[in-house]
Amino acid sequence: MAGVLHRAALRTSRLLQCSKRPSRYHNGSLFFSTSSRRPLMALTGFTETQLTVRDAVSQVCSQFPNTYWQEHDENERDPTDFHATLAKDGWLGIALPEALGGSGLGISEATMMMQAIAESGAGMAGAQSIHANVYATQPLAKFGTAEQLESTIPNIISGRCRVCFGVTEPNSGLDTLRLATAASKQPDGSYRVTGQKIWITCAQVAAKMILLARTTPLEDVEKPSEGLSLFCIDLDRSKHSGLDMRRIKKMGGRAVDANEVFFDNYAIPADSLIGEEGQGFKIILHGMNAERCLLAGEALGLGYAALARATQYAQERTVFQRPIGMNQGIAHPLAEAYMRLEAAKLATYHAARLYDDGSVPAADVGVACNSAKYLAAEAAFAACERAVLTHGGMGYAVEYDVERYFRESLVPRIAPISREMILNYISEKVLGLPRSY
Ligand SMILES: Cc1cc2nc3c(=O)[nH]c(=O)nc-3n(C[C@H](O)[C@H](O)[C@H](O)COP(=O)(O)OP(=O)(O)OC[C@H]3O[C@@H](n4cnc5c(N)ncnc54)[C@H](O)[C@@H]3O)c2cc1C
Numbered sequence: 001m002a003g004v005l006h007r008a009a010l011r012t013s014r015l016l017q018c019s020k021r022p023s024r025y026h027n028g029s030l031f032f033s034t035s036s037r038r039p040l041m042a043l044t045g046f047t048e049t050q051l052t053v054r055d056a057v058s059q060v061c062s063q064f065p066n067t068y069w070q071e072h073d074e075n076e077r078d079p080t081d082f083h084a085t086l087a088k089d090g091w092l093g094i095a096l097p098e099a100l101g102g103s104g105l106g107i108s109e110a111t112m113m114m115q116a117i118a119e120s121g122a123g124m125a126g127a128q129s130i131h132a133n134v135y136a137t138q139p140l141a142k143f144g145t146a147e148q149l150e151s152t153i154p155n156i157i158s159g160r161c162r163v164c165f166g167v168t169e170p171n172s173g174l175d176t177l178r179l180a181t182a183a184s185k186q187p188d189g190s191y192r193v194t195g196q197k198i199w200i201t202c203a204q205v206a207a208k209m210i211l212l213a214r215t216t217p218l219e220d221v222e223k224p225s226e227g228l229s230l231f232c233i234d235l236d237r238s239k240h241s242g243l244d245m246r247r248i249k250k251m252g253g254r255a256v257d258a259n260e261v262f263f264d265n266y267a268i269p270a271d272s273l274i275g276e277e278g279q280g281f282k283i284i285l286h287g288m289n290a291e292r293c294l295l296a297g298e299a300l301g302l303g304y305a306a307l308a309r310a311t312q313y314a315q316e317r318t319v320f321q322r323p324i325g326m327n328q329g330i331a332h333p334l335a336e337a338y339m340r341l342e343a344a345k346l347a348t349y350h351a352a353r354l355y356d357d358g359s360v361p362a363a364d365v366g367v368a369c370n371s372a373k374y375l376a377a378e379a380a381f382a383a384c385e386r387a388v389l390t391h392g393g394m395g396y397a398v399e400y401d402v403e404r405y406f407r408e409s410l411v412p413r414i415a416p417i418s419r420e421m422i423l424n425y426i427s428e429k430v431l432g433l434p435r436s437y
Contacts, residue, residue, distance in 0.1 A: 040308050041300075042342060046349070049105065050112045053094070057113050060089060061120030066401050069122055072255035073404055078205050079129050079255050082122070087159025092133045095290075096141055100153040106356035107290050108349060110134050111297035118301025121401065124408035125255040127298040128201050135291040136165040136210040139283045140232055143275035152208065152232060164206040164235075165291075166197045166261060167284070167416075174421050176212070177224035177281065181263060183213040183231065185277075189270035191215075191231070193242075193263040199415070203245050203259040209233050212284055215277050230280035231272040242266035252407030285362070289355055291416050292369040296348040296376035299412040303341045303380035306387035306405045310334055313391050313400075324390070333386045340379035348372040367430055374422040377412035384409035 043051060064082050072079050086092060095110040096102025103109075114134070118127045133156055141149065155161040172178040181195025193213055203209065209232075216227030236243055244262040275283045311334060314325030324330050351368035354360045387402040388395035395402050413419050427433045 040311075040338075041304050041345065045346075046112070047108075050109055053105075053109050053112045054116050057086075057091065057116040058120055060085060060091070061117055061122055061126070064120070064122060064126070066121040069125060069255065070398055070401070070404065073125060073252075074254070074398070076254045076257075078202075078257065079122075079126060080205070082126060083129050083162065084159050086117075086130060087157070090157065092130065092159060093153075093157035095134055096137060096153055096157060097149075100141075100149055101157045102153070106352070107138075107293050108352040108356050110290075111293045111348060111352045113297075114294045115297035115301040115304075118298040119305045120301075121305060123253070123302055123305070123405055124298060124411045125253040127294075127301070128253055128256045128411075131291070131294050131298070132165045132202060132206075132210075133163045135287050135294050136163050137287075138290045139230060139287040140210065140274055142286055143230075143283050144232070145271075148232065148271065148274070156208070161207040162202060162205055163208045163210060164200050164202045165287075166200050166203075166209045166211040168197060168199045170196060170198045170260070174418060177228070178218065179212065179214060179228070181211075181213045182217075183211075183215050183229060183268070185215065191268050191270070191272070193233075193266040193268060195263050197261040197263075198259075199248065200245075200259045200261050201256055203235065203261050204247065204257040206235060209235055209261075210274075210284075210287070212280055215280075221278075225281045227278050228280040228284075229277050230274040230283045231268060232274055233268045233272045236266075251410065252404065253411060285366070288416065289365055289369040292373040293348065293352045293355055295412050295416065296344070296351065296369075296372040299373075299376040299380035299409070300341060300345055300348060302405055302409055302412075303337070303344075303376070303383035306380075306384040306402055306409075307334060307337050307341065309400070309402055309405075310337075310383075310387035310390040313394075317392075330390055334390065337379070337383040337386050340375075340382055344372070344375040344379040347375045363429065367426065370417070370422045370425055373412065373417070374419055377409075377419065381409045381413055 063085065090103065091113060093102030094105050094113055095107055098104035114127050114131055117130065118124060137156055140152065156163055167176060169179045169181060171180060181193065181197065183191040183193045185191055195213065211231045211233050212228055213231065214227055215229040218224060221227040242264040243266050245259045248258045248260065250258055314330050314334065315323055317324045351372035354365045354368045384406040388406045391400055391402055394400050424436055428435050
């Protein structure tokens with residue numbers, strides 16, 4: 001493992017020759033704004049590779065200031081050039097095999113990358129424009145055939161082809177095993193897909209979707225987790241293809257599209273299937289645990305960005321002839337937000353380490369990834385809310401960014417799995433309490 005990381009670190013630093021850590025980034029969001037050079041997030045315990053990733057990605061992101069994200073949010077415009085810039089520098093392949101053009105690093109480094117993206121001020125929107133390319137490709141990289149990998153992965157890494165993740169459905173919601181989209185096998189081995197997905201991020205700009213669909217009806221399987229299959233499909237938007245989509249108006253992260261996607265007898269070739277037919281749920285869990293780690297990292301990034309902005313404002317804003325940060329009513333909640341973020345950070349990188357280890361039982365990885373996502377989402381929400389309140393009226397103004405962070409901080413609490421379902425999972429699987437649903 002160490003050898004792989006070392007090789008990958010070299011590769012990463014070759015990709016990004018400017019990995020010297022600046023003392024302060026463009027918008028001051030990574031460090032305190034005073035003469036102190038102490039980073040807001042404690043950096044002890046991270047590997048050199050993770051720190052290299054953090055520095056290098058932060059530098060790339062510094063080309064995209066907060067005003068870029070404000071404008072893209074307001075105009076609901078896809079951050080195409082942001083995605084292209086990260087792709088050009090090889091970042092989309094951070095956790096994909098070196099043989100296919102990736103960096104061969106793990107979810108630990110990918111989580112750090114997603115944290116740095118969110119923390120730069122890009123927030124959840126910036127992260128969401130990238131993240132499915134990283135996590136949804138994990139099951140493909142692990143279970144796909146050589147032909148599937150060769151025809152897709154290099155194009156995803158180069159940014160020629162973007163990916164979305166199609167799991168959620170309007171009628172089943174969090175009860176994923178009851179999803180109704182059906183892929184029916186045809187005599188020639190191809191499939192026809194009929195059904196509806198909802199909340200599919202980046203479907204408007206993606207060329208591929210990692211799709212979970214039922215290949216055996218629920219009533220014909222012993223367990224609901226059986227009979228689901230995973231596919232990597234092309235999104236053919238031509239007329240009469242049987243594919244349609246409708247953009248959802250949403251509260252935050254408006255730069256990236258979220259969609260209802262409709263399949264009506266949509267044809268997909270036999271070689272779209274990833275792994276064995278009927279094993280899709282087991283296969284997708286591999287991507288879902290990675291997704292929870294990345295989302296946890298994104299939430300952390302958003303939380304630290306908000307906290308840095310709040311701290312800066314608390315130092316600079318003078319009311320009653322003294323900085324507002326002198327009031328414990330302002331300072332203590334910020335100190336608490338910091339400690340919550342730091343604790344969630346430990347849980348997040350612990351989970352990512354277990355995921356990358358490869359030998360840890362899947363159940364333990366699941367518990368760690370779910371716990372990390374929960375803790376990071378809650379810590380980020382608390383930090384973002386506090387950042388708005390610290391800014392008083394200006395917390396409500398777009399130009400101070402914290403209202404955007406606050407709107408976006410709801411996302412990791414809801415998706416990809418809600419906080420309530422994580423609490424259900426821990427109650428049942430760890431504490432052994434009776435299942436409540
Ligand atoms: C911005 C955004 C982006 C997204 N991107 C994607 C994407 O790219 N691809 C994708 O497939 N999906 C995506 N999603 C969907 C997301 O994963 C789902 O919204 C999420 O899983 C919740 O499902 P639901 O909305 O159907 O909620 P529901 O299942 O309808 O649940 C509603 C509420 O009821 C609660 N609830 C339900 N059952 C129980 C129970 N038994 N016990 C306690 N509480 C319960 C839930 O916790 C929740 O609070 C996205 C969502 C958002 C908001």
